[in-house]
Amino acid sequence: MKPKQFDYIRAESLSEVLSALYEHQGGARILAGGQSQVAMINFRLIEADVLIDINRLSDLDYIKIEGSALEVGASTRQCDLKDWPDLAATVPLLNEAMPHVGHFQTRNRGTVCGSIAHSDPSSELPLTLAALEGEVVLQSTKGKRVIKAADFQVGLLTTDKQPDEMVTAVRFPLGVDGCGYAFGEMNRRKGDLAVASFAAVVSGSSIRLGVGGVADQPTVRDWDGLDDAQLDDALNEFAWDLEGYDDIHATAQYRRELVRRLGKRTIMEAKK
Helix, strand or coil: CCCCCCEEEECCCHHHHHHHHHHHHHHEEEECCCCCHHHHHHCCCCCCCEEEECCCCHHHCCEEEECCEEEEECCCEHHHHHCCCCHHHHCHHHHHHHHHCCCHHHHCCCEHHHHHHHCCCCCHHHHHHHHCCCEEEEEECCEEEEEEHHHHEEECCEECCCCCCEEEEEEEECCCCCCEEEEEEECCCCCCCCCEEEEEEEECCEEEEEEECCCCCCEEEEEECCCHHHHHHHHHHHHHHHCCCCCCCCCHHHHHHHHHHHHHHHHHHHHC
16 A cells, blocks of 8 residues: 655754644654654555654754653664663663564664654553653644653553644653562564553552553553552452453453463562
């Protein structure tokens, strides 16, 4: 299948990108890695009047510590974040998640912010951002706004980003001493989108578990002071609340069982 005809802009500055987004409103789309978007355009699952290529914007290609968070710019490749030498020491959960993100070929082109903006419920990066209570930085010609991950991801492939805005950065909170972190997932092949994925943060008696791939967006739940039996009951309740769905990869029942079993295993690993 061929995409519908569209115009192409190779942007030389952020202001040019924001002006084009304002001019075309909902008809413009950002092209960074294009690993999901180009395929969707080809199959006419989405349409674009104009693609705005940001690959020349070197000022958006960065990884830096900003206050109490690790900030990643819009042009930063997933492979660059995975190989960043200080990742394990600064954001342990993100370090655990990155090897599960796609295949090495797609990580070489795919961007971190692109994955967040795409907001696939089975994707590892939106789940990690939600579990860490990270932030998304949005910009338009009207200015900048920063919103929590929980407010940004509102449904299946749906976000709070407005038509004239672009994601210019995402912020992952730094790891906290004394906290345990773990990431796990089940998929049919390594690198494929997860049937279900789990991100756990444990601090003393406090437990946070994020689940991806079961509901239409990453879902996070917190508990405190649970013994093993209570944890099993809490995970069972969480699984039923998520409901799950049937597709060619797994049934809703199987996904709920993964919440009970692999969710608990991920929590136990974070406690070590």
